[in-house]
Amino acid sequence: MEHTLSTLDTGMVGRSYTIEALSLPLKIEKRLEALGMTKGTPVVVMNNKSAGTLIIKVRGTRLAIGKGISANIQVRS
């Protein structure tokens, strides 16, 4: 299996990704971390509107995140 790095906003529906790094304003980063989105956490993309607004599932929780966030989350597929 090939490992490729990308940002989460390009994530495909139904696929699972692993978080590599967050590069967001501190406040948002901390909120995401509190929700368990730390490095190495698997994320499943449930829905992806063309603009990068996503529904993801992390540690059993469904979250809606905007493009501003998803484009700044590096993931490994």
Added chain:
Amino acid sequence: MTQQEEEPVTGCEVQQQTENGADSAPKTLTVAFIGNPNCGKTTLFNAYTGANLKVANWPGVTVEKVEGFVMNHGVSIHLVDLPGTYSLTSYTMEEQVSRNFILSDEVDVIVDVVDASALERNLYLTLQLLELGKPVVMALNMMDIVEKRGMEIDLHRLPEMLGIPVIPVSALKRRGLSVLMHAVIHHKDHVHPDRLIHNHSDKSMHKHNHHSEFAMVYSDFLEDKIDQIKNHLRVRYPDLGNHRWVALKLLDQDADVMKRFPIHDEDTLVDRSYETEIINQKYDFIEEIIGEVVVNRVEKVAATDYADKILTNRWFSIPIFLLIMGVVFFLTFFIGDYLKTFFEQGIDMLSGLAKMGLESIDAGEMLTSLVVDGIIAGVGGILTFLPNICILFLSLAFLEDSGYMPRVAFIMDDIMGRLGLSGRAFIPMILGFGCSVPAVMASRALENKHDRYKTMLVTPFMSCSARLPIYILFSGMFFPQHSMITAYSLYVIGILVALIALFAMNIIDRSHQENALLIELPEYKRPSSHTIGIYVWEKVKDYLSRAGTIIFAASIVMWFILNFGPDGYSGDMANSFGAWLGQLLVPIFAPVGLGYWQITVSLLAGISAKEVVVSSFAVLYDGLNINSTAAVSALAVTMGQSGFTALNAYCMMLFSLLYIPCAATLATIHSESNSWRWTAFSACFQIGVAWIVTFAVFQIGRIILN
């Protein structure tokens, strides 16, 4: 109160007992409810206190701390419901407020309300609470959902792993309430965990066996650091109860704690933030707990996934949303109007009876007029709209409790993003269809102050339930064939004006900030009849009390200023104080098609509450029977003769939609912004927008129609 058992002295952390403990005179026990957003805290709080605080299925419904008192097992208990939170960091104001409150001496016991159906996420907050060094009891809510999904939670193992009592409750079905409070009372002095049994495979080289002391034990590396910092803290702050928590927060480089408890050698001990490690290790432990405690774990919750495939679909989501709002509107108008006829007959009868009664006791013309033409016409006229209001709130309650609301934030995120806001700002706007007051308050859920103010400014443009009577009256009067589509157009215009205003603000204000959407999407659920019942009843009560107070008073005031003039009581309204006041405003309102003193005086009165526009109208036209179709169409003809056409009527509705919603909304804007300047600006902005839009419609309409 008897102490359950003596705590083994572990020698590490001894919580300073500020009060002289259990055997003093009965003291009120303060219990704080804390938990993730949308975990059922408020439902639990309501179940205990009998309060009817609003509950819905989206995160962020409770925005401020609420208190109540109960007696349980002979102990007086002070309950505090805190806004939901995922963590106890100090990055947001709300979290800091909640954290400082539960850390204060005021709180005796923390009740951690946990959504059993989302145990993994909820336990993160639990682990943080356990570190505070306060007695914690877990209320495991929503066990019925867990059972329904065919899962099981090992209620024997969970307390062993956490070291706190775990009480299964059903807030909605009011089960386990007494047991939970009993545990709270017994546990109020237990600052140390109960017996902990962990089966960790890795061998620790750390010198203490923390696994018997703390539920959450970190790696040897972190534990060594914690010990070192604790030694410093013990010297410098010997009275501090929870050294371990402060040490952890220093390792987190928590700004608030670093400021309050500086230590020597901070730079060498805390060379960087260890927050990520601390979070990761907590989640590792959570995974361990889940693995042991949750039986039959289902990864996929098929129903919600399936519903989301349709409701949040890339192409269909917006049409479906519009369709849903259309159905809400249709129900409100169509079914509401059908039920309204029964109310009208009732008010008609009452009016007739009152008139007969008053005449039979020779009450005199003036008093009869006050009661029949003033109070019954004004207040009664408003009461007939109750069915419409009821259905509107019933529909909104259904949307809120089903879990659809946060999806709307997702659906609207693209559009709102172009206007410089996150999709989350759309939630207060939808709530604005119900009532502007809670809608303005709901804007608090937006983290960014900038966004909050923008949202507060445009939320009153959403057509609230109090404007409904105006639409029903005027569209019925002047657009009898197309009354529903006329009213619907006003709802749409309200949304459009709000969006255009946001668009304009986004262009003017170029200080671009991060407005990224981040919201949890709960599972869909069948709305609870109990929750909806409370919701609708609260709104109906509110409506009735407004009818009994503001509208009642406004009707009397209107009757006075319309029936009294410089010459005292007279039946000639054209010569009354009201007419004089209205005439003053006529020049301003003539360009927007509303240059009639009757209209201007009603609009002025409508600032007290929007329904008053209609009740004033009833008083104005001498006890006009709003409830009789014949009387209303006769009035339309009369008004038509004075040049007030359908276009003027539409302008009237439009202006009512857009100008200051009501005094209560202004008061809310003031309390939320804490600024008179902003409140005044907001009021002027709304009047200005109302005038400009109505002006454009009236002038263009006139050109087209002529």
